[in-house]
Amino acid sequence: MxxxxxxxxxxxxxxxxxxxxxxxxxxxxxxxxxxxxxxxxxxxxxxxxxxxxxxxxxxxxxxxxxxxxxxxxxxxxxxxxxxxxxxxxxxxxxxxxxxxxxxxxxxxxxxxxxxxxxxxxxxxxxxxxxxxxxxxxxxxxxxxxxxxxxxxxxxxxxxxxxxxxxxxxxxxxxxxxxxxxxxxxxxxxxxxxxxxxxxxxxxxxxxxxxxxxxxxxxxxxxxxxxxxxxxxxxxxxxxxxxxxxRHARVYALLAGQALAGDAHHCVAPEPEGAGAARALRAAIADAGLSPAEIDHVNAHGTSTTLNDLAEHLALRAVFGTPPPVTANKGVFGHAIAGGSAMEAVFSVLSLHQQVIPPTANLVRQDPEIDLDVVAGGPRRAVLRSVVSNSVGFGGHNVALVFTAP
Amino acid sequence: MTDQPLVARLEALLRDHFEIAPEALRPDATFRELEIDSLAMAEILAILEDEDGITLPPTLPGLGGDTTMADGLRIIAEAAAQTRGETAGAAR
Known part of the structure; x- marks a missing residue:
């Protein structure tokens, strides 16, 4: 920790x-x-x-x-x-x-x-x-x-x-x-x-x-x-x-972080999301928390077939029943490095304002994806800790844990 | 003889390409004051080569940070006129 x-x-x-x-x-x-x-x-x-x-x-x-x-x-x-x-x-x-x-x-x-x-x-x-x-x-x-x-x-x-x-x-x-x-x-x-x-x-x-x-x-x-x-x-x-x-206003604390490599394929995610799961577990442990204490996941959610399936499996593996999930790329698309940074900002704002933004264009959830994906409109929620999850080509996986100050 | 249209074009480059405030573009302002450093000067020469077909040497005598805008643009325009003259002469 x-x-x-x-x-x-x-x-x-x-x-x-x-x-x-x-x-x-x-x-x-x-x-x-x-x-x-x-x-x-x-x-x-x-x-x-x-x-x-x-x-x-x-x-x-x-x-x-x-x-x-x-x-x-x-x-x-x-x-x-x-x-x-x-x-x-x-x-x-x-x-x-x-x-x-x-x-x-x-x-x-x-x-x-x-x-x-x-x-x-x-x-x-x-x-x-x-x-x-x-x-x-x-x-x-x-x-x-x-x-x-x-x-x-x-x-x-x-x-x-x-x-x-x-x-x-x-x-x-x-x-x-x-x-x-x-x-x-x-x-x-x-x-x-x-x-x-x-x-x-x-x-x-x-x-x-x-x-x-x-x-x-x-x-x-x-x-x-x-x-x-x-x-x-x-x-x-x-x-x-x-x-x-300096009596600064503190939006949130960055309590934990972790990186992990898939060591699997140049651009396809490890199909079970094993690398992402390892980064998530390590970041949550770095924050001194257990998975059950995480209230919300801001997912990578690229909208590709393989990525969303693998990320879903990673979340199931770490959390059992994962907390509510959102994916900001429905609104903003994929801004590569800018995207994962914006999503960290939005994770902090979710904590600060106790609200989860909706996932755009979620009309019919993939039946193979068993997640509580916030859609339709913002959802108010009591949030003490939020994970921002990111995955990338090359088997890069990064998880950040933010907590309420 | 100074190529007045080219001086006007260089002034327009300083204003539009380098986004120097119009009120700062005084004839007696030095390139240092205008933040036209050696990289920016190379950019001016590259634009002349790309868009006007004028190839100038990478450094021109008398051109530096302490050169005023009026003197500097005159030096570039004169060198460009000379280059053009040589090219025209060669073509003949």
Whole structure:
């Protein structure tokens, strides 16, 4: 069992909701954000969950867009919101005691024009910002620069669990005493042409092009794959003594975390969900709790046939009869690293507001999936502890346990 | 002779591509004040090569952080005019 760390600030950039308040209201509404994407016109999958360019530009401020890709822009906006929400002031803090961890699954995918120049041998015409704008480690780097955070800065890249593994690593940094505060989350823009073609070609995406809003349907019998998305989630984590000493508002405690590998297949989950089950058990033990004390699971719920079945089996194995489950991807699609980070933010908000958001598009639950999936509308519940579960290609499994302060 | 349309184009790049506030774009502002560092300067040269077909050397004499916008844009425009002249001469 490890000591808890405090969650004192939250930030979200999501399709249909920039800022925690807007995104949370959208999630509670259960209205999906998937729609036709003009950037994907003519492609096999031409829809996504997209953030409006103007909305992010307005929040970002001047002078950053020419040298930053979207995932960096989302990380910056969400990090600023989380730090302000925590009532921390970068001009006053001891920056050497502030770390930054931003998970990023993949990047450098949104530059077909630059790759064309490369192929044509037009090297001098290539933008010199290509490295600075696209490398995964640049998200944490730019957030560190923006905030003046000079403690440990780190990027986690564990595919779909990259945001969650970042939060797990941030807790280890705080547990070790390496810093007092970590600005941590995940950011991704996967809904570009490269992402749409590549994920479609491997059979991972929903092809429900005639009705995009109904395409992301976790745990539903008619699910046929996930919907690409984009966004970021950021939390401010602090050593509990540090948060108490400055009388910070504490949304929740991050009480436990664990990672586990499937060691099974490159992209298919272990069919029984064994790796996910091991991460869940270890995280709950790290929090000093037993499975019976967990009141709610914020599931990964991608809406792919295999993933939802395996996750269901993992939850059955750990909990017997699992507590109420929700899957945020019904509304927001799959934002890879941004998704698992946002879902951690929403898990914290569920604890803070004692409400479980609905799973969008759950019309007819898969008869093979025996879970109490919250659907139709938000459900009020007494919540003392919530697990955020994430799984990813490569057999990555991460579980985070949040408890009421 | 200075290529006035090119100077105007470079000013537009600073305003629209680099998003420098219009009120900051004074002729006597230095590149350092405008936050046009060596990476941004390389970006200007890459855009000229990509969109205008003007290939300039990676460094131009007299161009640095202390150069004012007026002097800097004139230096780039003159170098571009010279390059164009050479290209046109070669074509002839």
């Amino acid at each position: 490890s000591s808890s760390v405090a969650v004192t600030g939250l930030g979200v950039v999501a399709p249909g909701g920039i800022g925690v308040k807007e995104a949370w209201e959208r999630l509670l509404s259960g209205v999906p954000t998937a729609a036709r994407d003009p950037e994907l016109e003519g492609m096999p999958v031409d829809f996504s969950c997209r953030i409006e360019d103007e909305a992010i530009a307005a929040r970002l401020g001047r002078g950053l867009r020419w040298r930053t890709d979207r995932f960096i822009q989302f990380a910056l906006v969400a990090a600023r919101e989380a730090v302000a929400d925590a009532a921390l002031h970068p001009e006053e803090w001891d920056g050497e005691r502030v770390g930054v961890v931003i998970g990023v699954g993949g990047s450098a995918m949104a530059h077909p024009g630059e790759y064309t120049k490369l192929a044509e041998g037009r090297f001098g015409a290539m933008t010199p910002s290509l490295v600075a704008r696209s490398q995964p480690g640049m998200a944490a780097g730019e957030v560190s620069i923006d905030l003046g955070a000079r403690g440990p800065i780190l990027t986690t890249s564990t595919n779909c669990t990259s945001g969650a593994s970042g939060i797990a690593m941030a807790k280890l940094l705080l547990d070790s005493g390496a810093c007092d505060v970590v600005v941590v989350g995940g950011a991704e823009s996967a809904r570009n042409a490269w992402g749409s073609a590549a994920f479609w070609r491997m059979g991972a995406l929903s092809t429900r092009g005639d009705d995009p809003a109904a395409a992301s349907r976790p745990f539903d019998a008619d699910r046929d794959g996930f919907v690409l998305s984009e966004g970021a989630g950021v939390l401010v984590l602090e050593r509990e003594e540090h948060a108490r000493a």
